[in-house]
Amino acid sequence: MNKAYFIKRLLLIPITLFGIMSLNFLFVQLAPGGPVEQMMIKLESGNINNATMRLSGAAAGMMEGGSTAQTGHMTKYRGAQGLQQELRQELEKQFGFDKPPLTRFLMMIKNYVLFDFGKSFYQDKTVLQLVREKMPVSISLGVFSTLLIYLISIPLGIKKAVTAGSRFDKTTSWLLTVSYAIPSFLLAIFLIIVFAGGRYFSWFPLRGLTSDNWTELSGMGKIGDYLWHIVLPVISMTVGGLAGLSFLTKNAFLDELGKAYVRTAKAKGLGPKAILYHHIFRNAMLIVIAGFPAMLVSMLFTGSVLIEVIFSLDGLGLLGFEAVQNRDYPVVFGTLYLFALLGLVLNLISDFIYTLVDPRITFDKRRS
Numbered sequence: 060m061n062k063a064y065f066i067k068r069l070l071l072i073p074i075t076l077f078g079i080m081s082l083n084f085l086f087v088q089l090a091p092g093g094p095v096e097q098m099m100i101k102l103e104s105g106n107i108n109n110a111t112m113r114l115s116g117a118a119a120g121m122m123e124g125g126s127t128a129q130t131g132h133m134t135k136y137r138g139a140q141g142l143q144q145e146l147r148q149e150l151e152k153q154f155g156f157d158k159p160p161l162t163r164f165l166m167m168i169k170n171y172v173l174f175d176f177g178k179s180f181y182q183d184k185t186v187l188q189l190v191r192e193k194m195p196v197s198i199s200l201g202v203f204s205t206l207l208i209y210l211i212s213i214p215l216g217i218k219k220a221v222t223a224g225s226r227f228d229k230t231t232s233w234l235l236t237v238s239y240a241i242p243s244f245l246l247a248i249f250l251i252i253v254f255a256g257g258r259y260f261s262w263f264p265l266r267g268l269t270s271d272n273w274t275e276l277s278g279m280g281k282i283g284d285y286l287w288h289i290v291l292p293v294i295s296m297t298v299g300g301l302a303g304l305s306f307l308t309k310n311a312f313l314d315e316l317g318k319a320y321v322r323t324a325k326a327k328g329l330g331p332k333a334i335l336y337h338h339i340f341r342n343a344m345l346i347v348i349a350g351f352p353a354m355l356v357s358m359l360f361t362g363s364v365l366i367e368v369i370f371s372l373d374g375l376g377l378l379g380f381e382a383v384q385n386r387d388y389p390v391v392f393g394t395l396y397l398f399a400l401l402g403l404v405l406n407l408i409s410d411f412i413y414t415l416v417d418p419r420i421t422f423d424k425r426r427s
Contacts, residue, residue, distance in 0.1 A: 065407065072403045077168065079399045080392065084164050087388065167392065176393030181385060186393035189378060196268060196374030199289055200366065201358035204296040208354070212301050213347065216308025221335070223313060231305075239302035244365040247295035251369070255291060263291050266371035292370045296363060300354065304347065311343040348412050356402045 156163070170177065176186035184192075219228045252258050255265045264270065268288050269281075276284055315321065316339065324334045364376035375394065382390035 065411070068407050068410070072400070072407075075403055076396065076399055080168065080171070080396060081164070083392070083395060084160075084167070087391075088160055171393075171396050176396070177389040179382075179390050180387045186389050189390060190375065190394065190397065193373060193375045193378045196367065196372045197363060197376060199268065199285075200292055200296060200363045200372070200374065201355060203289060203293045204300065204358045204363075205351075205355045207293065207297045208300045208304055209351070211297075212304035213308050213344075215301075216305045217312055217335070219305065219309040220312035220316065221331075223309070235302040235305055238298045241299065243295050243299050244369060246298055247291065247366055247369045250291045250295060264288050268372060292363075292366050292372060295366050295369075296358060300358075304350070304354075307350070308343070308347055311346050312339060315339045315343045348409060351405075351409060351412075356398065356405060 158166075174187070178185050179189060182189065215231065219231060222228050250263075251265060254260050254262045264287065268285060270276075270284050270288075273281060273284055312335075321334060321339065324338055329337075363372075363374060364380050366372070367374045367377040378390065379394050381387070382394065
């Protein structure tokens with residue numbers, strides 16, 4: 060194992076994170092319509108009932124022609140007819156936009172190093188609190204979907220490679236292509252119509268991760284209820300991911316089957332299974348393992364947004380999507396930082412797994 064390589068990769072993580080945050084911060088500065096503008100539009104239109112924000116008493120007092128209702132440090136405004144320039148300045152101060160962009164960026168990076176991501180603009184909760192609340196949903200969907208994809212695709216890909224050109228290979232290739240072409244949200248709607256009481260069967264629940272009586276269930280009952288609820292969402296996310304990994308596994312094994320060491324092993328009298336699992340498997344699986352972190356991150360944070368909406372699952376994908384829509388910058392940048400950090404760590408773990416699968420790998424040769 061090349062310890063120097065992994066040390067370098069560890070040292071590159073903060074540099075890479077800094078670059079990711081810098082670029083996204085720059086893009087946000089160039090994008091029109093920040094949280095101040097959105098809040099002023101809502102105040103002017105009187106559409107503020109669902110946009111509770113943390114306003115100071117000074118900001119509340121500047122709102123003309125409307126009423127305010129304050130609870131603790133939370134202030135709600137209803138029916139604004141006009142806004143003064145002083146209100147805009149107070150809003151900028153509340154959101155922290157009264158400071159230069161570079162100052163705000165450096166303060167953000169300093170806080171993020173300490174894992175202090177601040178509070179949401181629109182919810183009286185810290186970013187970490189929101190992430191902790193949404194994490195179980197995304198972990199459930201992401202981990203189960205990723206494991207299911209690997210458990211199905213790897214054996215299927217190996218079988219397709221061994222029987223390349225057969226009827227089984229052609230039929231499964233056609234089915235995988237069709238499954239890949241079906242959007243996950245359309246499959247989710249189809250499954251709801253057929254199996255969740257939409258028209259035909261009522262075998263599975265329509266929404267949520269648990270039933271209303273979940274707290275009254277026994278330990279095994281809670282596990283069963285939880286698994287019952289995630290069946291349809293997990294299937295919706297899994298089907299579309301089978302094709303890529305199956306074809307990747309097939310092609311990796313086909314590539315290895317034609318190499319000289321396989322012919323040598325056959326000449327020595329080794330059986331097909333011994334050659335396949337003792338020699339080919341280790342080499343062919345390297346490229347498959349390399350894609351695991353990217354797939355897991357994708358399933359955890361990006362691939363489940365529409366699935367979460369359709370099945371009313373309040374997870375991280377939906378949290379990030381709504382934060383971008385509402386320009387809730389603490390949530391946007393906080394979740395981006397956490398996701399990027401997790402992705403970099405998982406990629407490092409992937410390289411570590413490389414060395415476990417095949418100790419002959421040296422990353423110096425790989426880089427050259």
